[in-house]
Amino acid sequence: MRLQKISKTSFLIATTLLTLLITACYPDHNQSTFDPQGPVAESQLHLFWWIFWGGLVVFVLVEGALVYAMIKFRVRSESDIPAQTHGNTRLEIIWTAVPALLLLIIMVPTINGLFYMYEAPKTTKPEHTLEAIGHQWWFEFRYPDPTNSEKEIVTANEVYIPVGYPVAINLESVDVIHSFWVPKLAGKTDMVPSEGNFMWFQADEPGEYYGQCAEYCGTSHANMKFKVIAVPEPDFKSWLQVQSNPALESSDPLAQEGAGVFKSAGCTGCHATKTVVNKGSKGRVGPNLAHVASRRNLAAGMLRNSDENGSVNDALLQKNLRTWLQDPNEVKPGNLMSSGAQVYTDPDKKLTEEQISQLVHYLSSLK
Amino acid sequence: MSTFPISIPRPVHPTGIWGWFTTVDHKRIGILYGVTAFIMFLTGGVEAILMRVQLAGPELDIVSAAVFNQLFTMHGTTMIFLAVMPLSAAFFNFIIPLQIGARDVAFPRLNAFSYWTFLAGALMLKLSWIGGATDAGWFGYAPLTSVAQNPGTGIDFWIISLQILGIASLAASFNFIVTVINMRAPGMTMMRLPLFTWMSFITAILLVLAFPVITVALIELTFDRYFMFNFFNVANGGSVVLWQHLFWVFGHPEVYILILPAMGIVSEVLPVFSKKPLFGYKTVVLAGIIIAFMGWMVWSHHMFTVGLGAVANAVFTVTTMLIAVPTGIKVFNWLGTIWGGSIRFTTPMLFSIGFIAMFLMGGISGVMHAVSPSDAQQQDTYFIPAHLHYVLFGGAIMGILSGIFYWFPKYSGKMYSERQGKISFWLIMIGQNVTFFPMHFVGLDGMPRRIYTYADNMGWNFWNGVTTGGAFILVLGFLLVLDNIGRHWKNGEPAPSDPWDARTLEWSIPSPPPEYNFKEIPIVRSLDDWWATKQGGANKEVPASGGSEENGHDIHLPQPSYWPFVSAAGLLIAAYGVVFNDLLIPWGLAAIGLTIGFVGVYAWSLEPVNDPEEEDSTH
């Protein structure tokens, strides 16, 4: 009993030390798998440590034997001919059976963990069912509309979840295979076009969790990021309420001109400012912009709009919008807006500085 | 046989460059294979270095996103299909006939054809850099390879050159299967075959069975791209996961195709430099066979995150863990081999020991991936490149380097510099650990693979910098290897026939071997027959053979031939014709190429057969 306790403590200490060793040399670890913040990631890390320590023991023993043999049995004299042993059946049986046994032991928690991550807890509430849809190169998110079961509320690249509740996630893709991954909450699951996938996770602490596409999906695969923001359930509800409202009409004349440009320059062809859509309807080509100014990041996690505490900084947001509108390709190479929108492909229709300013004002008013 | 009217006389003893074009000598073909593959390995290395430079720090702008994606795709494809596989093939060619006591391979012209076809495929793939190489990853997951996603010719070049390389590999493998089964010297039973030959034999069987699967997958992709078929067209109900299944049903045996020959080399080198026979010969052979067999049952572990369901993932978790058992058996038997030996630390021995040390690392991280729930955190992160480089660099490449030095005296007839060899070993050993070990860290720290850049605030900066530094140590190591081989091949000390006091038949003949290999076909009486011959006088009796005619001049060797080269050239023209199928006349170039290839093969099959083994068809 006591022995068990000691070994458990030393296991914990060693594990912590090792984590520190790997990660401590520098400040931010936004996607570290060693810092799980929910039960799914925790169970996966737990398994990792099991297999890690087991593997380490095998590694040390075998490498140790190798080094020992190299020192002990190095050549003494050129003419020396060692005993010509051809093998040993008993040894062969031992080193077949022992690893097999070890692997059998590891299999039990592995398969347990496998079924755990594949099935959301029965307590999962239907309104906590998130739909995540992969696009080149951004993420679309949808929650069921609490007021109308036929409708869904749409947002992009940034999604809120209630702390302490399991969230069921249905994964889809509209073009190529992507992968949905928030390392601190759960391992990844692929978003396969036309073959729906499922996963679940839960955040135990409020916070902003980094996510990134983990399956190579084309030119800007590296630039396809998103954020999961965990808040207490009441806050989650009010966020959802805000998200379901249509975009605000601003009284600022510059912003009103921007709204005009938004329509005349063809932005509405791909970007919706309406947030409630029919369940299962096809997404638009570009991210929904109804509440773009309330998001902490722009362009799928490429540009940071918010201060340290997470509140959006208007000056930063406007600067980022300008950067993005001036040359989206600079921020996200190969993006479909710069290859598809006429204002970028046709030099005659290029946005003027004035138009960009108007657009920036309009977009930054979309709280 | 009288000469058939349309046949052209075979070239007789051509010399110089022309001699290399028409050669059917397995040793010359082996050298061609080795040199070409090593050059390809260097090109793959350049691609790797460019990637490492781009990733040396956060948000660097040295290569563009588009170029980076081409770099990692070409790096993977090159290293697997143009470097490791043909480097192994180089050893198959040179060493197998010598180890089994044969004068050539069963089908010398097929062997030549295999090399020229390989060269055609290699050139085609590498030249696709002009105009944009493929950027869909070496695994080419649908639908990234569709015309809609990827309209350029890069993918077409990739598909067609892989098909050509497939033909080359199949031709070589058929040849080696028949050679090993059918051309063993008297007394060379299967259970007396040297381990390298055994592992190569298993590899050839794997290849013959695995390659058709990727051939079919590529054909399906070709039809989708060229003729709007629906195989991977989601809009018409096609499944993009089918591609993954087909690819990995091929792809996992392919992993063993890459590693088994290296395991074979290590199993040759360790006994020689320990002065002991291989520990547990039968178990090691059996483990190789089991690995090859089980290699077919684990492919979905590459697809743990695709969403196949808990049951399917559980099954593949179990099979993947079990395949670690025979692999472990090999490692333990290698330990048993050096245990109690008298170890000489020559360069090849160092590389072989390095192989064990590094391969073990990759094996253990492999078992980590088998644990599918925690693999969900590792899949598609830098942890995977770390794992696969420990297996394929620390494993396959180290094994091949061991072979390059071990057999250097045999194929070049010269001795390399031991001192330089050891320095290069330490550079490569340290370099690979500095390069690949930190990839474990950044992977677990959440860095996905195949990203051309990363943000400053992720905590990945330091270890990425270290990795890039390590890559340059590797460059230094390989430059030394290159210099060592190149310089001493030309000016090295002449090598004796058996510089290592080795155990297998290739060391019983001069270095380099004469064209006919064995003046008299040896009679094999035991495992490690050459060692037994040297130790006990009992085996030294001269075989009671025909006597005087056996003096080199009267040994019938297959004559050189133009046709393998012509057929391969036809294939290359046809391949370009498929990619540029609208040039002048639609499919005209392809038709011309196929006609040349067909004429080549026809003329080849009707060529007067001077090879006694070929002529002898009545058995």
Next chain:
Amino acid sequence: MAQEHAAPIHGKDEGTTTGLSHRKMLMWAFLGSDCMFFGSLIATYLVYQGKSLEGPLPIDVFDIPVTSISTFVLLMSSMSMVLAYSALTKNNMKGFRIWLISTAIMGATFIGFQVYEFSSFANHHVEIDCVSPGELTKYEQHIFDDGCSSGEAHAESHEGLKPQTNLFGTTFYTLTGFHGAHVTLGIVWLLSLLLLSFKKGVITPEKNLDVDLAALYWHFVDVVWIVIFTVVYLFGVFPGF
């Protein structure tokens, strides 16, 4: 270690370790490889069975009696091949040539059936019962409306089965097309042997390996067809089969 005293082998009389000729072994290895080739194609077909989003489907296009005839012809060609080989070993060159040529003809007949089948599938007409006018645009041909409830109509489509039509077309044409290519190659091979047989001493009762190999290939291609006929045609039309 047991001492084995194999006969010393050297020079011109060099035999093979197993006694089987190299080329025969190569053929077996090739056929093993080809099994995987067809295996992958058949697997693809099976994975996509019943997954087509729209017709025509196997039940719409297959004509089992017709395909049964061509299957029978191909099976008979295998028998004819056996007879050709047997005639050769009995030094009956005339019989050999007759059976060889009849094998090739039967193979060509099979290919003829396949060409007919492909073209009739590609021109297949589909009659659709009672569709709503909104969907009629897809089947613009021959609209008539007997027996349908109001607002609906019969339609007939000339959209036949092409490889591009649906998954069934894609997988069916690829699988059977590659089989047809194998048969065609076999016919070319048989005819080449026929030509060679007129050259003295190339094909003799003793030097029969070339014929033996062609026969092996021919039988293999036949066996593959039996699998295809069962899996694609019979399973496609008789679902409970």
